[in-house]
Amino acid sequence: MADRVFLLHGWSSNTTTTYGALRHKLRDAGFDATDLFLGQYVSLDDNIQLGDLANALELALRQHRPGIGASYHFVTHSTGALVVRDWLRRHYAPNDRTSKVGNVVMVAAPQFGSRLAHHGRSMLAGMVKFGDTGREILHALELGSRHQWGLADDLIERGAIGPRADARLICITGDSYEDNRFKKRIFPAAFEDGSDGTVRTSAANINTRRFRVRIADDAKGQTVAKITAAGEVTNAPFLILPQYHHVGQKHGIIGSISQASNEANHPALRAIADALRVRTRADYNALAARFAQRVGAITPEPGSTVTAASSKRKTFSQVAFRFRTDAGEPIRDYRIELLVEKASGDWASKTVSHLHINNRDPEVATLFLNYEQFEPHYTYVFRFAAETGTPLVQPVTAEIAVTGQAVRSIIAAHRTSQIDVEIARRPAVQTAPDEPGLLTFVRSDDPDLEFEWDRQGRRRKTGRPTA
Incomplete structure (x- = not known):
């Protein structure tokens, strides 16, 4: 039996036209029509969670996945990727008596959230959608959500799925550029440099780094901060296609695939087809190398001369900080600053393009950083402060200084880093009766x-x- 391919759309879609002519073009690439399945799911019910969709996906696959020994693949757009990843961690347990997942091709996926998600829960969004907007799903899509941290746990800590197992995760995203200052002023989240209009390139990349910062008193009673690496995912294929938007028939990364498209004239179609052709670990690594070479060609290093190929693009990184006590309790009254040390004193770094505090989990702050602004000859300071709300437990202030060269071991172009900040609570010491x-x-x-x-x-x- 030939390999099967399941297509899964994103949030708010309610028509198969969302797939464009992709299904027809996959037939041209060698997949039989009887082995192509178009998914449909409800995403605008406020009470539906991503976990519900993952469970529903399992029920649907029981009817349609191939028999023993065969492989099946996914091509997802946007939120569809998170549905599949959640299904992988909840239900996927391959053995000799089942068919196995091959490639999971995730197109324009908000792996680490979308700046637009919390706008989607607004009253205006409800008016536009004439009712529910999928509140619970949008909470999962908001920058820094607990759902994103949980999915990253599977990749980093448990190694349950993804590049370290048999399900081969592959990321492809657009990075449209529209230099329209008026639109950016009216709705900056939808016209953000370093994104496809909905998902940032750094949030669409499943490759990630995680660190732990522990802030506590040392043996001398001085408050110090120490940072240690806590895992990473580095070898998943990731491709940026600068000409594509998130959606749309003209420039949408999938929506623009038409009957006239072919692998020679449509880069997104060619990338999807190449990803589906991967069959071995060697194929996977080779695809990752080819994609990395193409991304590198449009990514200037910090402090370097901008090339003509990238002159209209800016390179960004994303960092999500999660503040908790040494007992694992959330800290929601905190401050974080990114400063640059200069001879004239510490100055706020111009690298910070946007800061978002998660609505449901305000202990998580996500910084969107202009990667090109990190100068190798400067020293950068991450300064943390946490209030306790009571004089009986001391407030904490600490900082970590890293050189501009070393900061690249923490922050990478087109990637999201996650940093767990653990702050020890210190009771106030009574030095006088009053x-x-x-x-x-x-x-x-x-x-x-x-x-x-x-x-x-x-x-x-x-x-x-x-x-």
Whole structure:
């Protein structure tokens, strides 16, 4: 039996025209019509979660996946990729008695969220969609969501799926450029450099790095911050096609595939077909190398002279910070600054293009950074501060300084890095009876034993003997 291909659309689609002529062109590439399946799912119900769609995908696949020993593949657009990845971690357990997933070709996928997602939950969006907007799905798509961290856990910590297992994850995205200052002022999220109008290139790339920053007192009582690597995914094929938008019949990365398209005249179609032809680990690595070479040709290094090929493009990176206590509890009253050290003092770095605080999980802050602005000869400082809301637990301020050269080991072009910031909570130490203190002891023979304390632990003498 020939390999099967399942197509899965993105959020808010409700017609098979969303696939353009892709199904016809895949037949030209050698896939039989009887082995091509067009997916349909409901995404605008406010109470439907991505997990529900993953479970529904499992039920649908039981009816249509091929028999023992055969392979099947996915081509997804946008949110469809997260549905498949969630299905992989919930349901996919290949063995000798099942067919196996081959290639998962994820086109314009918000692997690490979309700046537009929280706009989609607005009242205006509800009016445009005449009702529900898919609130729960949009929460999962918002920058820095817990769902994205969970999917990254599978890749980084458990190695359950993706480049380290048999399901071969492949990323292709657009990076349209429209230099329209008026539109950018009216709706900057939809006309953002370094994106296809919906998904940032750095958010569409499944290759990622994760770090842990631990902020605590050292043996001398000084607050210090230490950063350590916590895993990475580096070898998944990732391609940027600068001419394509997220959607649309004229420039949409899938929507523009027409009956007149072929692999010679439509780069996105050719990339999808090449990805589906991968059969072995060697094929996969070779595709990753070819894609990386093409991306490198349009990506200037920080501080380098911009080439003609990339003169209209800017290169960005994305970093998601998650603030938690040493007990794993969320910290929601914090501040993060990215500074550059200069002879005249510390200055706010011009690399920060946008900051987003996750609506449902405000302990996560996502920075969108202009990668080209990192100068190798400067030192950059990440400064963290956390408030506790009480004088009984001390606020914390700490920083990490890295050279412009070393910062590239943390932040990479067209990628998202995730940084877990762990801050130890430190009870206030009472140095005098009239100062706040969370817990202390007093000797029973203390002459000033007759006292009481207020809500902040400050003592005052009562003049009454103890019982």
